[in-house]
Amino acid sequence: MGCGMGKSELQLKKCDRVSISVPAATAIRAALLIQRWYRQYVARLEMRRRCTWNIFQSIEYAGEQDQIKLYNFFGFLMDHFTPASSERNLISHIFRENEICRDTDWERYFCYKSIEVPESYTGPHLTFPMTFCGVSKLVEAFKHKQQLHARYVLQILGETWRLLRILPNINYVSICHNQEITICGDLHGQFEDLLLIFYKNGLPSSEKPYVFNGDFVDRGKNSLEILLILFGFLLVYPNDVHLNRGNHEDHIVNLRYGFTKEILGKYRVHGKKILKLLQKIFSWLPLATVIDNKVLIVHGGISDMTDLNVIARVDRHKYVSALRPTKISHQAINGSKTQTMNRKNGEAGGPAEGRRRVYSLTHHSPVPAQRHHPPRRSLHNLPISNQLSWSLEDELKRRRRLAGFDQSYGEMNKSDSDSDSEPEGKETDEREWKQIVDLLWSDPMPQNGCIPNEVRGGGCYFGPDVTEEVLERHNLQLLIRSHECKQDGYEFCHNRKVLTIFSASNYYEVGSNRGAYIRMGCDLVPHFIQYQASRTCRELTLRQSIGWTERSALRALRETLFVHKSDLISAFKEFDPNNTGMISLRHWASATENILNLGLPWRVLRSQLVNSTKYGMVDYQQWIRELSITEPKLEISDASILDTMYKNHSNLETIFRIIDTDHSGSISFEEFRQTWKLLSSHLKTEISDEAIADLAQSIDFNKDGSIDINEFMEAFRLVDLSAHT
Amino acid sequence: MVESNNQSAENTMSEVHKRIKAAFERFKLSPNTVDVREIGTIMYSLGCFPSQADLHDFIAEVEEDHSGFIHLDRFLPAMTKVLLEHKFPPIPKEHLFQAFEVLDKDSKGYLEPEELTKYMTQEGEPFSQEEMDEMLTAFSDQETNVIYYKDIVSQLTIDPGN
Numbered sequence: 042m043g044c045g046m047g048k049s050e051l052q053l054k055k056c057d058r059v060s061i062s063v064p065a066a067t068a069i070r071a072a073l074l075i076q077r078w079y080r081q082y083v084a085r086l087e088m089r090r091r092c093t094w095n096i097f098q099s100i101e102y103a104g105e106q107d108q109i110k111l112y113n114f115f116g117f118l119m120d121h122f123t124p125a126s127s128e129r130n131l132i133s134h135i136f137r138e139n140e141i142c143r144d145t146d147w148e149r150y151f152c153y154k155s156i157e158v159p160e161s162y163t164g165p166h167l168t169f170p171m172t173f174c175g176v177s178k179l180v181e182a183f184k185h186k187q188q189l190h191a192r193y194v195l196q197i198l199g200e201t202w203r204l205l206r207i208l209p210n211i212n213y214v215s216i217c218h219n220q221e222i223t224i225c226g227d228l229h230g231q232f233e234d235l236l237l238i239f240y241k242n243g244l245p246s247s248e249k250p251y252v253f254n255g256d257f258v259d260r261g262k263n264s265l266e267i268l269l270i271l272f273g274f275l276l277v278y279p280n281d282v283h284l285n286r287g288n289h290e291d292h293i294v295n296l297r298y299g300f301t302k303e304i305l306g307k308y309r310v311h312g313k314k315i316l317k318l319l320q321k322i323f324s325w326l327p328l329a330t331v332i333d334n335k336v337l338i339v340h341g342g343i344s345d346m347t348d349l350n351v352i353a354r355v356d357r358h359k360y361v362s363a364l365r366p367t368k369i370s371h372q373a374i375n376g377s378k379t380q381t382m383n384r385k386n387g388e389a390g391g392p393a394e395g396r397r398r399v400y401s402l403t404h405h406s407p408v409p410a411q412r413h414h415p416p417r418r419s420l421h422n423l424p425i426s427n428q429l430s431w432s433l434e435d436e437l438k439r440r441r442r443l444a445g446f447d448q449s450y451g452e453m454n455k456s457d458s459d460s461d462s463e464p465e466g467k468e469t470d471e472r473e474w475k476q477i478v479d480l481l482w483s484d485p486m487p488q489n490g491c492i493p494n495e496v497r498g499g500g501c502y503f504g505p506d507v508t509e510e511v512l513e514r515h516n517l518q519l520l521i522r523s524h525e526c527k528q529d530g531y532e533f534c535h536n537r538k539v540l541t542i543f544s545a546s547n548y549y550e551v552g553s554n555r556g557a558y559i560r561m562g563c564d565l566v567p568h569f570i571q572y573q574a575s576r577t578c579r580e581l582t583l584r585q586s587i588g589w590t591e592r593s594a595l596r597a598l599r600e601t602l603f604v605h606k607s608d609l610i611s612a613f614k615e616f617d618p619n620n621t622g623m624i625s626l627r628h629w630a631s632a633t634e635n636i637l638n639l640g641l642p643w644r645v646l647r648s649q650l651v652n653s654t655k656y657g658m659v660d661y662q663q664w665i666r667e668l669s670i671t672e673p674k675l676e677i678s679d680a681s682i683l684d685t686m687y688k689n690h691s692n693l694e695t696i697f698r699i700i701d702t703d704h705s706g707s708i709s710f711e712e713f714r715q716t717w718k719l720l721s722s723h724l725k726t727e728i729s730d731e732a733i734a735d736l737a738q739s740i741d742f743n744k745d746g747s748i749d750i751n752e753f754m755e756a757f758r759l760v761d762l763s764a765h766t
Numbered sequence: 767m768v769e770s771n772n773q774s775a776e777n778t779m780s781e782v783h784k785r786i787k788a789a790f791e792r793f794k795l796s797p798n799t800v801d802v803r804e805i806g807t808i809m810y811s812l813g814c815f816p817s818q819a820d821l822h823d824f825i826a827e828v829e830e831d832h833s834g835f836i837h838l839d840r841f842l843p844a845m846t847k848v849l850l851e852h853k854f855p856p857i858p859k860e861h862l863f864q865a866f867e868v869l870d871k872d873s874k875g876y877l878e879p880e881e882l883t884k885y886m887t888q889e890g891e892p893f894s895q896e897e898m899d900e901m902l903t904a905f906s907d908q909e910t911n912v913i914y915y916k917d918i919v920s921q922l923t924i925d926p927g928n
């Protein structure tokens with residue numbers, strides 16, 4: 042940034058003299074000068090803060106996209122392979138949530154009665170039905186890091202499941218005179234934040250109603266504790282505590298973002314049962330809350346198709362994962378999605394234009410129009426293994442052309458391996474599914490229109506006109522939603538018709554953002570209470586906290602750069618035909634963006650990422666070394682498999698957890714091999730059996746022929762050396 | 767930034783455009799607009815030192831019908847002109863030190879928070895309460911609570927990008 046010391050008229054000539062009393066005019070000039078420098082300084086800090094925020098957000102959303110693409114890939118395998126094929130068998134269970142569908146079977150399945158609480162147990166004991174005292178005791182116990190016995194966990198969950206089933210899809214709530222309702226956004230397993238809210242605002246009760254707007258779990262360490270507390274209060278005050286489903290209340294999402302791991306770590310014996318039951322509970326969570334018929338509260342947002350009357354009638358529990366419609370072939374989704382997109386983008390200049398806008402909006406990318414969009418950024422480009430299915434891909438293309446809402450059912454049916462559902466039901470199912478996915482995954486955007494949310498990979502972006510229309514159609518005045526981290530914990534947009542509330546403070550890093558909750562009386566005017574859970578950051582000045590978050594953002598970015606090092610080097614080499622080992626900064630920036638596709642302002646970031654340049658040139662091999670990320674020391678002959686490993690760390694962990702059907706935390710060699718085969722077909726790369734065997738040999742920690750997933754993932758964790766400097 | 771002297775005027779121009787666009791990008795709401803309240807931050811971050819009056823004049827020049835939004839099409843040429851003509855040149859950092867010395871009438875080497883607050887909120891282009899609080903939190907000595915301005919000068923003037 043250029044704030045060099047240029048020539049300037051010397052405004053303060055007189056100041057050299059030390060004066061006993063400050064003449065007014067001189068004092069004013071001096072004050073002005075300090076003020077201007079100070080504002081300049083604050084502006085530069087704000088620039089840095091924005092940049093940091095972009096880094097975190099880009100990396101976060103790229104992860105969500107990866108997850109959805111992986112899931113779509115499994116959906117594709119499910120839909121296009123014979124029931125007997127091995128790939129299909131490996132993953133089929135993730136789509137078969139309803140195996141045990143009769144409630145009586147379920148009752149038996151999660152029966153807690155056979156589980157004894159041993160005498161040695163020192164944690165809290167619960168009695169049912171739950172009381173206010175009982176839940177308060179539980180809060181205290183969790184505050185002191187105690188763990189609740191699996192028997193009680195299952196008992197609370199069982200009770201919750203029974204209660205949720207009689208709740209409607211949309212909670213209608215009214216605020217009495219002299220009463221206020223409290224609305225909280227994403228908590229993401231950050232128990233400290235929930236405690237802080239309770240401390241400042243009081244525990245839920247009939248005098249103190251609460252709405253919790255989804256994303257209770259994942260990312261933080263105490264997702265289960267949060268759920269148990271919220272469910273506890275729900276059981277005691279079913280009319281005063283309202284829970285909306287978020288996009289993370291989804292067992293498929295939990296595989297990647299830590300909740301599955303948390304449960305299995307805390308409950309080695311009964312974790313599997315708890316997970317199964319939670320899967321069921323999540324599908325029964327209500328989808329929306331409406332206050333006094335005027336304020337709509339949903340986790341993500343709306344789309345131009347949102348219709349509360351349709352949502353009110355949906356069988357919500359059918360959508361065990363909101364990522365996929367129930368029992369529909371993938372062509373159908375793609376076909377209609379493409380259609381919808383084309384139709385909606387009529388005035389926005391087609392889908393390409395729409396996508397460009399979306400990108401520039403979220404990523405503030407410098408030249409969005411010129412950016413490449415390789416397949417990995419697009420949801421609509423299904424990652425399909427060419428070795429498995431090139432002919433299917435052709436078939437798919439042909440069908441997409443034919444497809445649309447009027448797609449012939451016969452044809453759809455033929456390709457649909459789960460063809461046990463009624464064809465007529467499919468279209469309704471899909472429409473219903475879209476209604477739900479839009480509520481859970483969408484984000485508002487500043488410009489008019491409604492376009493697919495390609496940055497996240499699910500839901501849509503809705504403009505102020507959509508807000509206006511949907512609110513008016515339902516005679517509502519305000520939409521409250523969560524789903525996006527905001528620096529102040531809340532933010533208005535769409536002419537104050539849309540309010541985002543986010544309750545997980547320090548979400549990206551200590552000091553990155555405040556959390557907030559809303560209090561609203563019968564006048565329906567929202568009041569905000571902001572907080573920050575960590576004690577350390579309160580003393581940090583603006584500059585220090587920006588410095589702190591910035592370092593951690595850069596760390597995350599360096600890791601991302603590091604895992605792509607081989608791709609980066611080959612991209613750099615293209616700009617270096619003579620093999621000098623040097624490329625210009627401009628080429629460095631464009632090659633980096635081409636590979637990472639994070640839409641970041643590399644030009645601005647280069648001063649923080651590139652330590653040394655010679656005449657404006659970067660020594661790129663040296664630069665990669667200087668990222669100072671160390672790999673674990675493993676003796677693996679095939680370097681390319683390590684590369685794939687780092688790049689697809691989260692994808693691989695997700696596949697492991699899917700394949701580990703019995704949630705034992707370990708998988709056999711054969712399953713390990715299958716995981717890699719799945720990954721390689723997802724990535725369309727070839728990974729040899731020898732390489733896999735070699736890898737398996739080197740990390741078989743317990744030498745019994747099975748592999749512990751946690752240990753395996755841990756062995757491949759990158760370490761940033763600069764973190765401690 | 768490495769800039770050789772033999773660069774053509776055209777090159778400088780495109781360099782300036784790039785810098786402006788990069789700063790603008792960071793604050794934009796939709797493809798090519800930013801909130802009018804961000805203009806000051808953008809100008810400052812580009813190394814300009816406009817007064818509040820300068821800022822208002824500049825905004826009046828680029829804002830469309832008091833919409834509250836500034837479009838890149840109008841911002842870019844106006845800002846380019848500002849940068850190329852050095853309209854609001856940086857104030858040398860020596861002057862910043864001198865300014866503090868002026869306010870430190872007893873030459874103590876530091877300012878009491880009350881002193882600084884008085885000058886910053888009552889003179890010149892007064893700080894808001896929020897700005898003042900933030901400045902004091904950031905710059906007062908943790909033990910003595912006074913402001914050793916010598917240290918501040920280096921903090922205020924260091925380019926955080928490097």
